[in-house]
Amino acid sequence: MLGIKIDYEKRIYGFDLLRAFAIFCVIHGHGKHLLTGTMLEGFPWVPLPRGVDIFFVLSGFLIGYSFISGAAKTNGQLKFGKAMNFWERSALRILPNYYLLLAVNYFLVKSEILNGSVAKFSPWLFATFTQNLWYPFYDFFWESWSLATQEWFYLLFPLLLLFFTRNNRLKQSIVIISGFFITIAIIYRINISGTVYDTFWWDVNFRKVALSRIDSIFFGVLAAWVRFFYAESWKKFALPAFISGIVIFLIMSSIPKNTESIYYNIIYLSLSPIFIALLFPLIDRLKDSRSVVGRFITVISFLSYSMYLLNLLFIQLIDKHYPNLLANHATFKYLLFLLVTFTGSYLLYQLYEHPIATLGNKILHTSKMMYKRMDNGRSSGKTPEK
Structure with missing residues (x-):
């Protein structure tokens, strides 16, 4: 097409x-x-829902499942070659467009064609996806915040799997690694929740910092873990899980987004990937559409x-x-x-x-x-x- x-x-x-x-x-x-x-x-x-949240969870699920199934074929141990091949392919997919649009945005902001500030631009930080690793950034190439979050997942997840699956403990390793990053993200949000933010600065400090959002991707990894190790339950409870996800989303949508509340500062950003992951078992059943619309x-x-x-x-x-x-x-x-x-x-x-x-x-x-x-x-x- x-x-x-x-x-x-x-x-x-x-x-x-x-x-x-x-x-x-x-x-x-x-x-x-x-x-x-x-x-x-x-x-x-x-x-x-926020589209970026969907991308995060979906990325964790698809990549997580690929590594889990690949490691399971080699006695539960991730091979170095598979990790290297993944890093190379993800770089080929992500980096060309990213660096091109980074240069385009710099030129447009520098020329005042776009609003923003090149003072917020650091070649080293943006080149290494560290512009929002554990601190906020704003006013330049806003959309890059999610790419930085994804890239650190792409780097760290296979790296940790290479280390933790040496003893053929794949099933336990996935839970430990995912639990670690989910805990780290929650601790980070707890640590910064004492400051009062308006909606704009809440978005900058909570939603668009990599360390605050990496848990979303690892909830996707845990969904892949369930899909692989508990395939029958994945199929059996697909509809109840989907309904539960929709109910959670509707409840989330009805709760006021108060930037001073514990719910919005700490819990909300972890509930979002959970409801998205619950949709996956039923969505996984949808077959390829041969229609023009499907294509x-x-x-x-x-x-x-x-x-x-x-x-x-x-x-x-x-x-x-x-x-x-x-x-x-x-x-x-x-x-x-x-x-x-x-x-x-x-x-x-x-x-x-x-x-x-x-x-x-x-x-x-x-x-x-x-x-x-x-x-x-x-x-x-x-x-x-x-």
């Missing part, structure tokens, strides 16, 4: 649908003010990373430079924003991301074979041939 080659047989349609819904939540959250004063104000007229949803899922990086940039450009565009047709302005975001993401993929990925995959194929020989050599106690 649209010239994008996708192996639909290897896609999990239910999670593609969830990923497409997540990116809609993100984009709509940034552009919904365009509908103010129209018949669609308040659309879709029901509370929506388009998969394309949206496929382009969601690019759409995430571009949508805030586009809405800022529209708000600053074209505030009166389609002033009497705000609904069309909103639809234009969606179209520009999708088109920009499509072009970014076709002209930049795909060519880099094609070249990178050829290199990674060679390195994968090398790591496989290394792992086989370790297993047999021999040194691999050069």
Whole structure:
């Protein structure tokens, strides 16, 4: 579809649908003010979860399941080659777009085309994804906060698995590692909850600091742990889990978000990934759709990373430079924003991301074979041939 080659047989349609819904939540959250004063104000007229929370839990689930199932095939021990291959592939997927949009944002803010401050930009911090590791940042390339959280998960989770699965204690290791990071995140939020914040600064200090949010990803890992080790229960309780997740979300949506409350400062950000993870067993059952709509949803899922990086940039450009565009047709302005975001993401993929990925995959194929020989050599106690 649209010239994008996708192996639909290897896609999990239910999670593609969830990923497409997540990116809609993100984009709509940034552009919904365009509908103010129209018949669609308040659309879709029901509370929506935070799209980033969905991405966090889904990332933890898919990556966690990949490592758990992979380690289980090698006597419960993660092989170094699999970890290296994952690090290389995630770098190929994340870094090209990230560094390109980082440079674009710097140029636009420096040129005052976008609002913001380059004083908040540090090449070293942004290059190493440490701009919000345990302290807040703001006013420059806002959307990068979640990428930093994800990247530290990508680095630390396989690294700790390599260490903890040496004694073939995969099942216990997943729980210990996940429990550690969930505890750390909660302790961090407890530690900073004594300060009174307004809504803006609560968002900056609580929701957009990596150490405060990494628990969301590890709740996804725990869901993968249940999916692998308790597969029958995963299937049996899919519907009750889904209903429980929806009920938790509705309760969360009805509780006032008081930035001075213990609930909002400490509990809320851990409840969100729990309700999302409870949806997964039923979503896991959704089969691949061969319809045009189903394939388009998969394309949206496929382009969601690019759409995430571009949508805030586009809405800022529209708000600053074209505030009166389609002033009497705000609904069309909103639809234009969606179209520009999708088109920009499509072009970014076709002209930049795909060519880099094609070249990178050829290199990674060679390195994968090398790591496989290394792992086989370790297993047999021999040194691999050069």
